[in-house]
Each structure stands twice: as C-alpha cells, then as structure tokens.
Amino acid sequence: MSYFTYDGSFDGLLTAIFESYALKIAEPQIYIEGDLGPQLFEKIHKVSADQEKAERVKTKIQSLLGKSGLQSLWKATLSEQTNVGNIVSGVVRYALKSEKDVLKDYGHPSVLALQEIMKKLSRERHRMTAFVRFKLASDQIYYATIEPDFDVLPLISEHFKNRYADQKWMIFDLKRNYGVFYDLTKVVPVEFHQTENSETPALISIEWDDTEMEFQSLWKNYFKSTNIASRKNPKLHLQHVPKRYWKYLVEK
Template sequence: MMTFLIYDGSFEGLLTAIYEVYALKLVDVRIITEKEESSQLFSTEMMITTNDDKANKVAKKITNILGSTGFRSLWKAMLSELPGTADIILSVVKYAISTGKNVIKDYGHPAVLALQETLKKLGREQHRMTAFVRFELAQDGVFYATIEPDFDVLPLISNHFRKRYADQKWLIFDLKRNYGIFYDLQRVITVEVHQTLPDNSPSLMRLDWDETEKEFQNLWKNYFKATNIVSRKNTKLHLQHVPRRYWKYLIEKQ
C-alpha cells in the first residue's frame, strides 16, 4: 500500500519526512505537499510536522556521504518547486545511503539524472535573472527591482548582486512568491509583504521614482533605439537569447 507523507514544502520539512521514511521503514512511499494530488485507492496519508532535530540528523548523514556540495545540490533542487522533486531527492538519498558512496554524479541512475536535469533548469533561470534584472531608483534612495521567475531563485542570486552593487541599497522583490531580498550596505536580509492592494499587487511596489531615474530611462531608450540597426534585425536569434517573457524586466522593451 502506498503511503503519502505530506509536508510543509520547506527543505527542513522534507528532511524530516525522509527521517520518517527510515524510522517507520516505509517502502512504497511518496513525499508531497498539501497542494499536490495524493488521492489514490488503497493508500494512506501521514502529516509530517517539521522537526529540526530529525532534519539535522538526516542533513548530517547526507553530508557525510554526498559532501557539502552534494547536500547543497539537493537543497537547490527544492527551489525549483517542480512536482515530484521531493520524490527525486528521496530516491537519491536512498541510493546514496544504500551504497555508502557519493552518487551525485552517477548519471546512470534515473533519480540522479532527474536531479541534474532539475539543476540545469534552475541554473538557466538563475543566469537569466542575473542578466535581466533592472533596478529603478526611488525617492528614498533605494534601487528596486521586481521579478517573477519560474523558480525560487532569490536565494541563489543574492550573493551576485551583493558583490556587484555593494555600494548601494537595493531590494529585489519576487512578485510571484511575495517576498524579496534587501541589501542595506552591510548584509542581505529577507523581507516579506503581507499587505496588498485590491489588485493583489504588493503595496511596497507602488513607489515614487526619483526624477533622475526617469531621465536615465529615457536616455537608455533613446540609445537603444539609435543603435538598433533595422537591416540586421534577427528576431529569431534575439528571442533565443532574450525570451519574450523576460521583456517586462527590460527598460528598453517598455
């Protein structure tokens, strides 16, 4: 009989669920969130309460086998939020524990291969966000940017922007997940917005822009228009490098 372990969607919650798989000696098991479909005949469901002690024990065991890099790969895969990712991670962990070896590059194993494919997708989205994020200067002196990535890549891009824009305050807000990262010239902190406007847009994003920001945007648009050579226009190639769904981040496309 299939057993569904339902967890809160956090990485610590997943590690707790993996702990229970071994503690309860479950064989036919799937790990899902409440949002995922679990209705099957002849199956049971168990709600998993995140437990830091259990999660830490599993984390230590995984790190001992896969190393810190392998463990981080499992954490990164969770950021994809793709259905079935928890089951893939469980399969990789079970394979690693059964062999006692670092299997993170054993692409002959279907779960390891699926994990690497997930990481590739995540890596592409991470790269695009670092390339296409455009900041705008508000009257409070903070540079703001909004994004709506397919995956939860904010934890992966924070270090890039902290190093690149170390001398200015900035905030990157994920509209899809309703949280952001703010750099105060010393550290990057996570911020959340709970109050929204009637149109469901976070009120934080309704800002008054600095007058110089408007001038710079106009200058950039004029520069982009002036340097665009119509005879050399290759829309197909352009879309390969800059997919249309990222145009909303680019000032020159507004």
C-alpha cells in the first residue's frame, strides 16, 4: 500500500491525487502530514502543493461535478477529519471512472461519507451564524471569538460581511489561532502568533468601549423579560443551544 502526505491545504490534497495517478497507484492512502502514524515497510510520498497540478485536477473535477461539486470537496477539507483526504480522493476517482456527476450516488462509500461531512459542516455553520456575539472595543471595532468543532470561519465570513456591512468587525477562532477582519470593503485573514512556551491560544488584549457593558446589561434584561418560565424545556434547549456554546453567549 502506498501512502501520500500533504500540507493540509486543498491544493496540497489535489496535488497528492495528481501524483497518485502519475505514479499509477490504484488505491492511495492520503493523509495530512502529522496525521499518519509510523508505517513499517510502506513507502510514504511526501507531496508539496503544486498550483499547476492542483489546477489541472480542479478543472477536471469541475467538468464532471460542476462548480458546486468542487466547492463541496473543498468544504469537506474544513472538517479536519483524519480520513478526509481519502474521502475526497475516493469521490474524485469514482467520478473520473464514471465520467459523470456522482455526488448523489450515496451507494458509494466515499460519496456517502462526503454527504455526512457536509451535513455536519452545515449544522456547525448554522450554529456559528446564530451564536456569534460581538463586543464593541474602544477602537470602535466589534470583536467576537469562537471555537467551532470544524474550521467553518471561511464559510461564515460572507454572512457577517453582508449582515454588518457598515461596521468594522473581527471574528477570531481561538481553537485554530486565526481570524478574519472586515475593514468596510473586504474580509481579510489575520493571525496572531503565540509567545514562546505558551500553551494557550493567542489572545488579544482588548479595551472595551464604555457603552459595551451597558448594552450587555440591556440584552440580558431583554432576554430575561421575554423568557417564559412555565414553558422552559431544558432538554429541547440543549438540543438547539449545546452547552459548549454558552460561554460565548452574553445572555448565559
């Protein structure tokens, strides 16, 4: 069995798929560097992302699965699942063999696995758009922090750009130590590097605006006043608002 490792990028994954065909390997095992444990007597091909090779694979995928199909494969990599490289590779190989759009053929294990990933991503994306809470800083920029199960920040940026088009804001993913900043014209990625010997995600020291606590107090009072105690359903509430999100909700 032949193994391929890549840098975690979508282009890196597509390059690995390209290389597996170039080497005529029928069933390659593709993993992100670091996710593949020691393999005795097995050859490991370490692949560097090659934009030209990746673009060739993208063009072929799009001709078979369409633009939305290509985006689905990219979105799947945001799940960060250990086996996602093999799932994407399996779908691509099945499509190339069938010479048609196979994304609704749920009888194929890779297509079914892709569909399950897309459902989980969609659920997490929806929750993030609902549970993000911004706070106004003294520099008049709204800040929010998240720790989603999957890397959904690229999927929710456009939502907040459209919703808060007249405000500067930043959303920071504490789990992955990067964020996005909207400067009233475009959304740009931002990174904060941890200091040496730090075991916690990089945090930003922010001075909040004087009105921020007042707004938070008003929101808590509104939430309390609209709550009907006799209709409380804790079990249903936890289904829609899992406890892991509570620390980011002002009303909690």
